[in-house]
Amino acid sequence: MRHPAGHKDSRTSKRSPDRYDRPLSIGTRVPRIDAYAKVTGREKFAADYYGDDLVWAGVKRAGVPHARIEGIDLKRCREAPGVICALTHEHVAGTNRQGVIRKDQPVLADDKVRHCGDAIALVLAEDKESLERALSMVSMDLEPMPGVFDPEEALEENAPLVHEDHPGGNALLKGELQKGIGQAAAAECEVLLEGCFETSYQEHAYLETECGWAQQDEEGKLAIVCSTQTPFRDRMEVAEALGLDPVSVRIIAPYPGGAFGGKDGVTVQTLLGLAALHSGGRPVKMWWGREESFVAGTKRHPASMRYRLGAKWDGALHFLEAKLFFDTGPYDHLGGVVLTLALEHASGPYRIPNVKLEGYAVYTNNPVGGAFRGFGVPQVTGAVEQMMDMLAHRLSIDPVELRMKNALRRGDRSGVGKTLVSSTGLMECLDVVSKHPFWTDRDEWKSAAGPFKRRGVGMSAVMQASGYGPVVPDYANAKVELTQEGKIRVYCGVVDMGQGNASTNLQIAGSILAQTLEEMELVLPDTDRTLPSGSASASRCSYTFGNALIGAAETLKRRILQRAADLLMAQSADQLALVPGRVRCLGTGRELSLERMARLMDETERVAVHHFRAPVALDKLAVADDLRLHGMPHTLFSYGAHVTRVEVDELTGYVEVKDYLAVSDCGTVINPQIYEQQIHGGVAQGLGYVLMEDFRVTEGAVGTPNFATYLIPTAPDIQDIESIAVEIHEHTGPFGLKGVGEIATNGPLPAVSNAVADACGVRFDRFPLTPERVLMGMRTAEHGKESREYQLQTER
Amino acid sequence: MNISFRLNGEKVEIDVRPDRRVVDLLREDFGLTGTKESCGAGDCGACTILVDGESRLSCLMLAAQLQEREIVTIEGLSDEETLHPIQSAFVERGAVQCGFCVPGMILASVDLLKRNPTPTRHDIREGLSGNLCRCTGYHKIVDAVEDAAACLKDDPCR
Amino acid sequence: MPLRDVFLPRTLDDLWDTLEQRPESMVYAGGTDLFVRLRSGSIAPPSLVCLERLNEIKGVRDEGEFLFIGAATTHGFLLAHPLTVEHFPILAKALAVLASPPVRHMGTIGGNIVNASPAGDTLPPLYVLDAEIEISSRREVRRMPLADFIFGPGEVLLGKGEILTGVRVKKLTNENVHHYEKVGLRKGQACAVASLAALLRLSPSGVVEEARLAWGSVGPTVVTLTEVEHALTGEVLSHDTLKGLIPLVRDNVSPIDDVRASAEYRRIVAGQLLLRLQQYRWGGP
Ligand SMILES: Cc1cc2nc3c(=O)[nH]c(=O)nc-3n(C[C@H](O)[C@H](O)[C@H](O)COP(=O)(O)OP(=O)(O)OC[C@H]3O[C@@H](n4cnc5c(N)ncnc54)[C@H](O)[C@@H]3O)c2cc1C
Ligand code: FES
């Protein structure tokens, strides 16, 4: 088949020299392999694929939240200048359904519309302008139906159904769990606090909106280049939805321009595939505009959470109860899995003997909830970490101390009763926080607030599971090749959406094979060239793929040394060592270049493959099969403790985060630079979540469709973020590492909210903490105080 | 409509439709895909280019406005062999993650350092306030620009 | 209707010709408002005339007692200009928080004025400076106070064939407090949810001898309140003085609810922003 226009391997090319001529090693600050091509603008993202004779494809979306489709009239659209064809669900030959767990999302809507972003018709045109005009000519006959927009209302008996065929009605998934004596423990508590919290949607807001490029060749093979986290799963989904043999579908995944979970699952892929089947062999491009991305893309689930937390007078936690409602919108996407992970983390990183959890992922006619960095954990961490602060306040215990008293240690049982058998470094993180000046000097810092400013300091403790849980296999297949040119080529099966795992892979393989970056090459995920290795998600990329890669690199190393030992007539492979570009016999000093070795080795010897499957929890918990299937429980967790210092403006309610510290236990650090990148990025997204990201939806319609109304932090909004790694070796991790991709996102919401509460004496339960919310909250509290004071005076 | 201008140091002439946005012209007609589009409405800075040395948003400009101007895109900032000090600093300091904001961010940094060769970290943040990055939290971007400023100060003719 | 033509006149004469030949055209300068509206579909002009090459209406001219700012002068140029910084720190403060560098390199003061958004950052300073604007057509040049020119959100007194050619501002002599505060929902590139421009003459003992105040984003146009200015004049710039004026501000602004903030919030903040001024009594923030 024809190779997609201009797609080439991302290789090491010219860079500033100094750092690159050292053999790669673990724990060093090696600049990222992808950085050079990205700073010169030469890196080709999916958005950058065009090619000759290009066709533009676009989608007409419903624009109403719930309706029966009475008819779709494409006559005018088809006659519009520049239109190649216009398609509806009738042109979809397969199941026309996609989804990860429950396949409930149509590629093109057939019977009804379930949210404003539903795709109704697919149009192919000669250029962007014709496409836009043609899309405006699609006429839809939609019979409006009553919608459901509130998860709790959606669970009521007579609520309109989003999926009439779903046995659970609008409850996509209900999860229940009890540990110890559950609710009965409430009576045994010496303090019992209640709290309700509501978190909003969060939009991924990656800079590269959903996009891709596709072409079908003469033999019928369909190649799709797209911005995705899940090339191998996409292949199956596209094939099934369109009625194709998966073997005839090839997914090529360049570096996405950001993903964060929003490209975990199909976005443009199936639509593009369908378009390429109707373009007469011409290449097709689809690229959602920002507004389309915001309307049709997935978001972090809005959550409504009710908590009770009980303890003894000495601060020992005794009981926690949580009831969660997650709005998953009209499709499962990963809503059930997200809810399950939220339940698993709902009691925070604490030893609590008695727990009662109940959660619902609910279908509504709102935008689609899906995977987003943290995956349900930011919501519940937001709730439980504020409960902990309220408890500390109530018991007059230092918040860090209260957490230390209850912190999970290795060997403890988690909130859902899972025994922690992997490294558990929360205490170490809390220890660092307790001694940090942000914490120790907080009273002094607070008292130095300027006019009209109130200062507060807050903290939070976080944990994040990694991997897929006990049922879905979490595996990777690494492939390493000694190329004919004598280079070491690593075939990455897991997408690098910016988190840097491609570079980490080279670092791991390079350090085992003692090579410099100059000797290394990289092949990005491609279902025809690399091996299936799961999704880029769940903080698993470097853990699972890294373990597989160690196996493959060790195998290749053994083969090279063995073969060289034979050639150099050394006693055994032990007498040889790999050095950059060559193999050396240590005794004789004789050398063979890797290029020479490559020519002397057979093709089958030059390629080493290794499979790794991540360990799973063996605990038999009293958990429904459904929850197990959705991932409960996990066995590997990262931990952290965050502190922040904030300043609140009394006149406007504006909250300014002055300082931020994230201490994390994510195992051994392979590359401190990439590690810090993950912490910084996660914290920044968390700060956006708590301070300003206010995605508005009214009756299913998006009220903030662009970056002018949906605000994410700009450079002046994020101050320097201090990251400290507590490096505890995880014995199952490659070189001792654990996942660092998500954990940092969980801390900011509760830490900032706790700091704001510390500053103004008001506890906020709805987010984000916009200036308006904060000012109004402060005023209500003031008025309350004034009227109380007034009462006191009159009573006297 | 026929227009001519200098693009990355070379004189170019092209016949374009009047409603062609500069970002489309660069990406589609000249194949310079280093200039990114992320919002099309001026909010993100991914499409930043230099027009007569000043940062501009190519999604809010029509091709006609390029007439007789000197345009630099990320591709024109350095040659194949050597990087511009800001580019090297971005690589060295880990200011690059997904990289989609990076071309715009670097060109905005060029503009900033031209106006203010010795910026504080605060100045750098203000100077980059029109360029969104969703990956980095900006910390390492600020580090990189700080480094580049120091480097350019030692060798200002770069 | 698709856009068919774009013109880039070099001289005002060229411009008048174009506007006569193509009366259906819309003019633009930096395009930072126009192209956003074009994208959203709220306008669809068949042809555009770009003012960016009209040197006659670009730049700053020292006219002795006055400063004349050409309508097509960019915010960036103005912010970096020594005359702005010297004579109109209040305008410089507003320009420094207007959008971001690339938008400031493109957007113009004329565009900000004609766009007439209640959130336009140059407007409150220009109101307190009693700016006069200059409108020209092939036939005549008209001048009027800025406050008379803008009569609603996006609504200005501009006739067919006319463009805004400049703004004339009187140089200040005695005002020693130049204050501009913008309340946004984030720090970088934020749209004003409320703003306050204040120009005061403060005696060494802290008595307000003269006061000019203007609020942005709390009404259909910039809000000026002479009652408040009068009430402030002759008073010591103290917390109590300012606090006493808050109800007057709240009662006289007329904000709306939108996606960024409620009317209620804007009303409260419009009043509270006054309190910040007391810092100038001790030498400023
Ligand atoms: C990302 C972004 C952020 C922004 N942030 C801010 C902000 O913080 N504060 C703020 O105040 N504004 C902001 N704006 C709005 C905008 O940048 C300013 O209003 C700017 O001053 C507009 O000037 P312009 O030359 O680009 O206007 P244009 O878009 O060229 O024109 C705007 C309108 O004015 C008319 N017009 C322009 N010049 C003339 C003239 N000389 N005579 C007659 N009519 C004319 C046009 O026909 C059009 O209707 C922002 C815009 C963007 C895209
Ligand atoms: S694409 Fe131009 S500013 Fe976002």
Ligand code: FES
């Ligand atoms: S590096 Fe991804 S947006 Fe900046």
